[in-house]
Amino acid sequence: MTGTDSPAWPQCGHLDTGKRCRGHRVGSYTACLAHLDGVERAAYLASLTPGANLDHRGTPFTQSLLDELLAPLRDPGSGRARVGDASFDEVRFAGDAELDGIDFGGSCSFGSAVFGGGVYVHDVRAGGDFRLGAAQVAGDVWFDDTEVGGDAWFYEARIKGTLRFCVREVGRGAMFKGMTCGDAYFSGVRVRGVSSFSGAVIEGEAAFDGAVFEDGADFGKVRIAGRACFDGTHFHRSRACFDGADIVGDMPFAEAHFEVEATFDGAAIGGDLSFSGARLEAGVGFRRALFRRTARIGPLVCQGTVDFSGAVFEAAVTLEAAAREVRCRQTRWASTAALRLRCAGVDLSDAVVEFPVTVVGRPRPFVSPEGEVIAEPGLTDDRVRVTSVKGVDAAHLVLADVDLTGCLFVGAVHLDQLRLEGRCLLSPPPAGPRWIRRRTLAEEHHWRATRYGDGWTSAPPGVETHGPGVLAPVYRQLRKALEDGRNEPGAADFYYGEMEMRRHDAAASRGERALLRLYWGLSGYGLRAVRALAWLVLAMTATVFAMMLWGLPRADPDPVSAGTIDGRRVNLTTRKPTPVNPEGPYAKRLSAERFEKSVRVVTNSVIFRASGQDLTTTGTYVEMTARLVEPALLGLAVLAVRSRVKR
Numbered sequence: 001m002t003g004t005d006s007p008a009w010p011q012c013g014h015l016d017t018g019k020r021c022r023g024h025r026v027g028s029y030t031a032c033l034a035h036l037d038g039v040e041r042a043a044y045l046a047s048l049t050p051g052a053n054l055d056h057r058g059t060p061f062t063q064s065l066l067d068e069l070l071a072p073l074r075d076p077g078s079g080r081a082r083v084g085d086a087s088f089d090e091v092r093f094a095g096d097a098e099l100d101g102i103d104f105g106g107s108c109s110f111g112s113a114v115f116g117g118g119v120y121v122h123d124v125r126a127g128g129d130f131r132l133g134a135a136q137v138a139g140d141v142w143f144d145d146t147e148v149g150g151d152a153w154f155y156e157a158r159i160k161g162t163l164r165f166c167v168r169e170v171g172r173g174a175m176f177k178g179m180t181c182g183d184a185y186f187s188g189v190r191v192r193g194v195s196s197f198s199g200a201v202i203e204g205e206a207a208f209d210g211a212v213f214e215d216g217a218d219f220g221k222v223r224i225a226g227r228a229c230f231d232g233t234h235f236h237r238s239r240a241c242f243d244g245a246d247i248v249g250d251m252p253f254a255e256a257h258f259e260v261e262a263t264f265d266g267a268a269i270g271g272d273l274s275f276s277g278a279r280l281e282a283g284v285g286f287r288r289a290l291f292r293r294t295a296r297i298g299p300l301v302c303q304g305t306v307d308f309s310g311a312v313f314e315a316a317v318t319l320e321a322a323a324r325e326v327r328c329r330q331t332r333w334a335s336t337a338a339l340r341l342r343c344a345g346v347d348l349s350d351a352v353v354e355f356p357v358t359v360v361g362r363p364r365p366f367v368s369p370e371g372e373v374i375a376e377p378g379l380t381d382d383r384v385r386v387t388s389v390k391g392v393d394a395a396h397l398v399l400a401d402v403d404l405t406g407c408l409f410v411g412a413v414h415l416d417q418l419r420l421e422g423r424c425l426l427s428p429p430p431a432g433p434r435w436i437r438r439r440t441l442a443e444e445h446h447w448r449a450t451r452y453g454d455g456w457t458s459a460p461p462g463v464e465t466h467g468p469g470v471l472a473p474v475y476r477q478l479r480k481a482l483e484d485g486r487n488e489p490g491a492a493d494f495y496y497g498e499m500e501m502r503r504h505d506a507a508a509s510r511g512e513r514a515l516l517r518l519y520w521g522l523s524g525y526g527l528r529a530v531r532a533l534a535w536l537v538l539a540m541t542a543t544v545f546a547m548m549l550w551g552l553p554r555a556d557p558d559p560v561s562a563g564t565i566d567g568r569r570v571n572l573t574t575r576k577p578t579p580v581n582p583e584g585p586y587a588k589r590l591s592a593e594r595f596e597k598s599v600r601v602v603t604n605s606v607i608f609r610a611s612g613q614d615l616t617t618t619g620t621y622v623e624m625t626a627r628l629v630e631p632a633l634l635g636l637a638v639l640a641v642r643s644r645v646k647r
Contacts, residue, residue: 007090009057022058022090032059033069041068048072050082051105058090063098070102085128088113096139099124107150110135118161121146132157133175141181143167151193154179162204165189173215176200183226186211194238197222205249208233213240216260220244227271230256239282242267253278261304264289275300276368279377286311297321298340299366303378306344313337316355320366322376333357342366343379346402350391359386361401361422394418406442406457410466415477419485426493430455436524439493441478443471444501472501492527499525523636532637536630543626544599548590550618553582582616601626 012021012032023032026044033056036044050073073081085106096117107128110119118139119132129150132141140161149171154163159181166187173193183204188211195217205226216238227249233256240262250271261282268290275298283304289311291297298320300306306321309329316335322342332352339346339359346359361384366374385403390411401422409415427445429435432455443466446459459465479494502508503516519525523532601623 007058009055012059021060024055024057024059026056032056034060034065045069045072050075051084053084053106054086054088056091057087059088060092060094061088061097062094063096066097066099074101083108090114093117096120098122104128104130107131109153111153115139118142126150129153129172134158137161140164147171151175152191157181184224190214191217194218202226205229212236216240222246224248227251232256235260235262239263245269247271250274258282258284261285263287268292269294272296273300274298277374280304283307291315291317299368299374301366301374301376301379320362322366322374322379324379341384343376343382343384345385345387345406347387348392348397349388349408351389353393353396356396356398358398358400359384359402361403363401389418399424404442408443408463409441409474409478410443410470412474415474416480416484418478418481420482420487420490427457436496436528438496439490440497441471441474443474444497447471467506468501468504469507472498472505475501496525496527522633523639526636526639529637529641532633536633536637539626539630539633543601543622543630544595546618546622548595550582550616550622553616 010025012023014021014035089111104126109131131153133155142164156178163181174195180201190212209231221244223246245267248270252274280302285307300321302323305325388408395414395417398419405427426439445457449456449458475498482491
């Protein structure tokens, strides 16, 4: 209601500088309390008894007039004033207003009131609502040692000074929506109903330490120009909402208790967030939040999900969290970041990493500033599981001591620059002699599960299965990343995976796939020394038997010399007879002497030397073949050993 509107109550007939007073008429009089003459005022006040209702809407007040009004309502024994319902809407106080030692049986309303000074409420009990909605206060507003049985209503109040709302208890809701003030203190207040601070503007700092919000609290779009303290605050039954809030300073939540979800969606936070010792029984969301100068978040222990999807970190930050899941989908880091995590599954899908970002699995629980270990109720798996890096430019990403068994890599770029530090686990193939023990990607499990079934992990619902043609480049880039980090033994498994995907790629030519099958069968792509040595032993054994059965002649031919004597000259010609193929039963050819000669021939063939042994035609070709094949198999075995030990 504006000053030019006619009030909704009987209006005082007093004229002041040409304007009619808006005060409520008192009883049968034609004037408000402020404009009654002495006799009329005395008569009215004498008619009041403790517990009476008061209606002085629009009346001009001073503190002396208020004291005069409350005097007949005070109990002589206790000195406390007892009032029924009190309506002071649109009153105008020339200075400070003090309410001390008053019991309101009903509601007390100062809606749209204008105070030239401050409002000081001490030792007051209101059975109903206490209202300062749309009030304008030039000074401070203090509530101390006060109880409100109904709602505390400060909707769109304008307070130029400090609001100190240290009420012991509010029986129903607390409405501070759209309020403005300087500093604000709500320390220790208990609100049994819904609390709303939506759209409030606090030009200084705010303190809610020790407050209890039994039906949740809405801080949506609140603006706090300084620090906002929530140490020891309790949020019950309904969520704690900070969506769209603009907090310029720090937000400490040490020892706070959240029975329900806390959301900071779209909030802008300028300082640090401390959750040391806080209990978060549900999730906490920072979706699309903006962290301007936040240097530290945590240590945060949450039994649910911590969601930073779409959030933007403008400054270097350290995040410490133990949670069931940490989501960083489409999160943007415009500076360096260190994510020190425990017990969490981490989703980095489509994150934007502009500077080095490190995700580290922390082996030990976090500790408080006092050095005490912070409990982790409901969190039993202390591994940090990175579940996805798809869509990430991994050039600045570092993963250290994390579990990658379920991580999705397809879709990430610059995987060759990804740094894997410490002990990063990857899925092994199923147990059994059919599958070689190695580190495999989750996407290979998904593809093989569609072909081989049991033992391989199927793709979760909603996750696309990719074929070998897509997985081969992923293995190749990860192999290069480890090789660049001087971890060539670790890169060997990725090389094996790359070759496996190339061998199974239907888009490759038949010749290439046949060559890869041969390479795989002989030595496991040059990575399985036992396989190459087994083939070498088999080839040497076959060569020995071939030499004993067909390669060695019946007997070593002796040189024969023939010549002529012509006068004093002697002409000699020495010829070596052609070796004679062995004859007789095969059993007689398998003698110790022939075995020794065959071993000598084969051993020399392995090291690519000629033995000097006389051989049959068949033996010559067998030796030529052995000198080609067996050194190659030996080389593959040496290569496999080297790939596992080189640093």
